[in-house]
Amino acid sequence: MKNKFLPFSKPSISDADIETVCDVMRSGWLTTGKQAALFEKQFCKYTGAAHCVALCSATAGMHLLLSALGIGPGDEVLTPSMTWVSTVNLITLAGATPVFADIDRDTLMVTPETIEKCVTEKTRLIIPVHFAGAPADIGPIRDMAATHGIFLAEDAAHALGTKYKGDKIGAAGTCIFSFHPIKNITTGEGGMFCTDNAGLADSIRRLKFHGLGADAYDRATGGRSPTAEVLEPGFKYNLTDMAAALGISQLNRIDDFNGKRKALAARYRKQLAKLDAVTPLFDPPYDYGHAWHLFVIRLDIDKANMSVDDFIDEMKTRNIGVGRHFKAVHLHKFYRETLRLDPENLKNTEWNSMRICSLPLFPDMEPEDVDRVVNAIKEILTK
Ligand SMILES: *Cc1c(COP(=O)(O)O)cnc(C)c1O
Numbered sequence: 544m545k546n547k548f549l550p551f552s553k554p555s556i557s558d559a560d561i562e563t564v565c566d567v568m569r570s571g572w573l574t575t576g577k578q579a580a581l582f583e584k585q586f587c588k589y590t591g592a593a594h595c596v597a598l599c600s601a602t603a604g605m606h607l608l609l610s611a612l613g614i615g616p617g618d619e620v621l622t623p624s625m626t627w628v629s630t631v632n633l634i635t636l637a638g639a640t641p642v643f644a645d646i647d648r649d650t651l652m653v654t655p656e657t658i659e660k661c662v663t664e665k666t667r668l669i670i671p672v673h674f675a676g677a678p679a680d681i682g683p684i685r686d687m688a689a690t691h692g693i694f695l696a697e698d699a700a701h702a703l704g705t706k707y708k709g710d711k712i713g714a715a716g717t718c719i720f721s722f723h724p725i726k727n728i729t730t731g732e733g734g735m736f737c738t739d740n741a742g743l744a745d746s747i748r749r750l751k752f753h754g755l756g757a758d759a760y761d762r763a764t765g766g767r768s769p770t771a772e773v774l775e776p777g778f779k780y781n782l783t784d785m786a787a788a789l790g791i792s793q794l795n796r797i798d799d800f801n802g803k804r805k806a807l808a809a810r811y812r813k814q815l816a817k818l819d820a821v822t823p824l825f826d827p828p829y830d831y832g833h834a835w836h837l838f839v840i841r842l843d844i845d846k847a848n849m850s851v852d853d854f855i856d857e858m859k860t861r862n863i864g865v866g867r868h869f870k871a872v873h874l875h876k877f878y879r880e881t882l883r884l885d886p887e888n889l890k891n892t893e894w895n896s897m898r899i900c901s902l903p904l905f906p907d908m909e910p911e912d913v914d915r916v917v918n919a920i921k922e923i924l925t926k
Pocket of ligand 1 (some may be wrong): 600629630672698700
């Protein structure tokens with residue numbers, strides 16, 4: 544058992560999950576239909592969101608949002624550089640300018656203060672990230688965006704089940720979730736666009752399917768309404784019913800998944816507290832509920848006398864997978880060469896980018912796997 548590869552993440556797929564997808568495959572209707580509609584309804588119920596639109600990825604949701612808001616050349620979009628590259632790629636492809644707010648050194652999240660510093664006349668949209676399963680301090684961020692009249696959309700890819708001051712992320716505002724296989728639930732690939740803005744929900748629904756005036760599925764005919772017309776040119780970002788059925792089945796298991804993640808994270812924290820060359824993230828200073836999407840540590844590269852890449856390689860030779868969430872986007876080749884930012888403004892982002900990695904964490908992991916990971920870290924640090 545000791546030598547078996549321990550991945551950094553693995554989806555938990557039950558026989559019931561598989562059966563529900565098989566049922567759809569036998570039903571004669573594979574693409575967006577009843578299952579997608581039911582998944583949206585259940586997702587509204589779980590998060591408290593007013594409107595949910597199922598999509599083929601979170602990236603698609605971000606693309607649709609930028610389109611719906613008409614963001615383009617001359618506009619600035621504010622987001623952390625400590626995020627997944629997709630957000631910044633889409634801002635860039637839209638012809639707008641990404642502006643990076645620095646993060647808190649110990650939660651990896653933007654704060655009302657770091658965002659405020661970056662707001663200009665040109666800021667059209669703010670995209671904070673709820674990082675690793677904890678919520679950003681979204682109350683004051685929402686107030687500030689409203690004061691400036693700037694649209695706010697929360698990247699909730701890590702935040703299914705996360706709570707901010709008693710409310711689930713998704714219950715208010717506009718939030719985009721991901722169902723990529725490493726996320727807290729999966730549909731293979733998929734995403735959910737949640738919003739309390741009915742007009743925006745209509746736009747997203749239209750733009751996700753060619754800009755047609757009616758959704759793909761028409762209840763009366765059991766198919767697409769043949770009379771639907773293009774109201775504006777749109778995309779093809781709908782979620783299949785096979786994927787949606789898996790999503791429904793997975794959503795039924797989310798509280799169990801997150802409970803298991805929480806117990807594993809607590810075990811990591813307890814054991815890692817004894818190692819001074821490794822520091823986990825800190826808890827937010829406000830009331831929160833954690834979804835434990837990732838277990839991120841910062842390596843003291845001086846004490847350990849190695850880079851985080853070397854550390855990840857050492858873990859790999861011990862058959863343990865380690866992730867990196869994230870290498871700061873502005874440090875990727877294209878953005879290094881095109882943006883040429885002043886590193887003084889992104890100190891906490893760069894400091895963490897050189898030190899963070901994500902230890903294995905997924906619901907089907909055993910407590911003994913945590914011990915094995917911690918023992919491997921100890922062995923590497925004392926080498
Ligand atoms: C995974 C992720 C995304 C993108 O999700 P996809 O469904 O893969 O498009 C966006 N932002 C963050 C922070 C993520 O972790």
